[in-house]
Amino acid sequence: MAESDNIVVETAEKIFADLADPQTINNDKKGAWQAPLWQALSEAGLPLSWVPDDLGGSGASLADGFALLNAAGRFAVAVPLAETMLAGWLLAQARIPSPQGEMTVVPSSPKDRITIDADGTLSGRARGVPFAKTAKQFAVLAHGKEGISIALIDASKGRIESGLNVGYDHSDIVTLDKVQPVTIKPAPDGVTQTTLMLMGGVARSLQIAGALESMLDISVRYSNERVAFEKKISKFQAVQHNLARLAGESAAALAAATSAADAIANATSFNDEIYLEAASAKIRCAEAAEKGGGIAHQVHGAIGFTIEHILHRYSLRALAWRDDFGSESYWAVELGKLVASRGADELWPLVASR
Amino acid sequence: MTAALRFDPIRLPEKCEQLRKEVRAFLAEEIAAGTFDPHKPNREDTDVPEFSRKVGARGWLGMTWPKKYGGQERSFLERYVVTEEMRVANAPTRRFFVADRQSGPVLLKYAPEHIKMEILPRICRGEICFAIGMSEPNSGSDLFAAKTRATKTDGGYLINGTKIWTSSAHIADYMIAIFRTSPPTKENRRHGLTQFLVKMKQPGIKVNPIGQITGQYEFNEVVFTDHFIPDDHVLGEVDGAWKQATSELAYERSGPERFLETYYVLTELVRAVGPNPDTRSAEGIGRLVAQLHTMRRMSVSVAGMLQAGKEPVVEASIVKDIGTVWEQQLPHRVRDLAAFVEETATNRETLERQLDFAIKTAPKLTIQGGTTEVLRGIIARGLGLR
Numbered sequence: 001m002a003e004s005d006n007i008v009v010e011t012a013e014k015i016f017a018d019l020a021d022p023q024t025i026n027n028d029k030k031g032a033w034q035a036p037l038w039q040a041l042s043e044a045g046l047p048l049s050w051v052p053d054d055l056g057g058s059g060a061s062l063a064d065g066f067a068l069l070n071a072a073g074r075f076a077v078a079v080p081l082a083e084t085m086l087a088g089w090l091l092a093q094a095r096i097p098s099p100q101g102e103m104t105v106v107p108s109s110p111k112d113r114i115t116i117d118a119d120g121t122l123s124g125r126a127r128g129v130p131f132a133k134t135a136k137q138f139a140v141l142a143h144g145k146e147g148i149s150i151a152l153i154d155a156s157k158g159r160i161e162s163g164l165n166v167g168y169d170h171s172d173i174v175t176l177d178k179v180q181p182v183t184i185k186p187a188p189d190g191v192t193q194t195t196l197m198l199m200g201g202v203a204r205s206l207q208i209a210g211a212l213e214s215m216l217d218i219s220v221r222y223s224n225e226r227v228a229f230e231k232k233i234s235k236f237q238a239v240q241h242n243l244a245r246l247a248g249e250s251a252a253a254l255a256a257a258t259s260a261a262d263a264i265a266n267a268t269s270f271n272d273e274i275y276l277e278a279a280s281a282k283i284r285c286a287e288a289a290e291k292g293g294g295i296a297h298q299v300h301g302a303i304g305f306t307i308e309h310i311l312h313r314y315s316l317r318a319l320a321w322r323d324d325f326g327s328e329s330y331w332a333v334e335l336g337k338l339v340a341s342r343g344a345d346e347l348w349p350l351v352a353s354r
Numbered sequence: 355m356t357a358a359l360r361f362d363p364i365r366l367p368e369k370c371e372q373l374r375k376e377v378r379a380f381l382a383e384e385i386a387a388g389t390f391d392p393h394k395p396n397r398e399d400t401d402v403p404e405f406s407r408k409v410g411a412r413g414w415l416g417m418t419w420p421k422k423y424g425g426q427e428r429s430f431l432e433r434y435v436v437t438e439e440m441r442v443a444n445a446p447t448r449r450f451f452v453a454d455r456q457s458g459p460v461l462l463k464y465a466p467e468h469i470k471m472e473i474l475p476r477i478c479r480g481e482i483c484f485a486i487g488m489s490e491p492n493s494g495s496d497l498f499a500a501k502t503r504a505t506k507t508d509g510g511y512l513i514n515g516t517k518i519w520t521s522s523a524h525i526a527d528y529m530i531a532i533f534r535t536s537p538p539t540k541e542n543r544r545h546g547l548t549q550f551l552v553k554m555k556q557p558g559i560k561v562n563p564i565g566q567i568t569g570q571y572e573f574n575e576v577v578f579t580d581h582f583i584p585d586d587h588v589l590g591e592v593d594g595a596w597k598q599a600t601s602e603l604a605y606e607r608s609g610p611e612r613f614l615e616t617y618y619v620l621t622e623l624v625r626a627v628g629p630n631p632d633t634r635s636a637e638g639i640g641r642l643v644a645q646l647h648t649m650r651r652m653s654v655s656v657a658g659m660l661q662a663g664k665e666p667v668v669e670a671s672i673v674k675d676i677g678t679v680w681e682q683q684l685p686h687r688v689r690d691l692a693a694f695v696e697e698t699a700t701n702r703e704t705l706e707r708q709l710d711f712a713i714k715t716a717p718k719l720t721i722q723g724g725t726t727e728v729l730r731g732i733i734a735r736g737l738g739l740r
Contacts, residue, residue, distance in 0.1 A: 220737050240734035248672045255361035256648040262363035283644035336636030344625035348442050
């Protein structure tokens, strides 16, 4: 499903096809692919898609940026593109210009909190921060006595405990201990930690949906090649029905994620309807990552379990993305609470709001 | 790349929201007047002719059809809004539902002009009820094994044989059925079936009710004995019904009725747990709502494709596969979550009564209108596997 209808996605897909081919990356044990890919993405202005021109970015629309993230998911792109885009978006909310180079957002979990001390420095601990280890700068959302602020800090000022998620990408613990920000400004009304988590969640949803599209694609292709019991395994009804379910999970993930992206791109504020869209996307895409990824592996058999095969680049990354910006369990509890507080007779009006 | 399974986000236009308000107000009036009880999906008498006529009078039947046949020339998205609001309110739609969704569009496409002029306006007025004659005792999912014969005679056909599992045949005025006009050929086993418009309540048709495990009598056996059908009641090509079946499926399989059949138990669960649910209930409800929301967005997206003149058969099959499996599991998940609802919850009895009915309803949901197995076969074909 690589047809693209906008120039941002078209540009990105060319770069991904040239420099982020999953098989080439999988064969490259030294990570030599990373620098050229990041350089090409940066030269095209893609990491700062959501930063207006006057703040150092390329000023793409939210919709184009979301479509770009979906494309990145289709290639299982393993550089901090989504993270830098989110960081740039967060900084732009407070009119803070974005620097060049890799960034990530702190915190990356709804349960962690960074606070502003009396002297204006930032402190706190954030777990599961994607690509903190390789980021040059952090975009931070912090809580102070005066309310919420957005800050840019040098990554070198934080303490990083390095870790890897199940997709083998960096997912690190960042500890800030009275860190002096480069810039700090109050967040505008309506930009809260919840807003940031919902934006991050929708970004991850689009990436998961993209990964599932590719998993469906390579699974169908493999089933049409692999012969067992003297026929292509695609001719076995059990395999066909598994792949039909994978298509359903892939379609559901894409529908949920693109619906949420469309809702946010056209919203004036993060109201209950947007909350439903974004939380649902993260919940449903995470469920699809488990169910759909499981089928992709089942179809591939043992070969898909090898480190040489590209399937794990999609399947494990999709599973890992479930954890960022609030897991599906977290959002399900929060969405359930919202639904309960609105009351039984307000459930349908919420669901049918769009 | 694999077949493009896109479900583009459709935003319902503003006029849909106005229409939604009108439908809700109408349903609230009918509930207040005692026409039906939204909390009782299992009421004995689901056929309410006067309700059907009122819906027709509002212009909500045959909404997308040409005005000269009594339609409103409104969009599929507007029809979608009416359909989902009726379904969620548990409104008694039995009398008009099949005609509005399926039979009318078939007549529009294949019936001769004078039949269209005679019948379609009556559907729009909510006066007549349709049934679908597909399954037979030895032909269910395998549609093309149908044996009920239509033998050519002077001015028409004589019908002999039996249709079965025919919903609403006992109240229907018409049936759209497929009968065998020729044997299948060696090259094409689907050849030889013809679609007919059947006038019910006529000599040579006997309708025998069949009890269901829910305690209801919705479906029937319909026995034809030398029943005469005139030539102008042939719909489309003689022996060519198989070419006409596919476009119908997109209408039949993607609507809100394909995931909202047991929705009422979710509403009652939310009522039972109250405004401050424990973590377990909150998570359970949150997941179910996220799944529901996603299916609805997919289903609305298919309505948008229909509006754009496409035939999204594979997409519709995906919606029905995921939707019916979900609505089948829903009462069981709600039962899990309701296990710890306080004894004092004011709607506890309502919830238990509804669960009892929904659990009995559940098994049919993945069978009627195309089984899960058939749907997955269609999806697999769309993926290029068959």
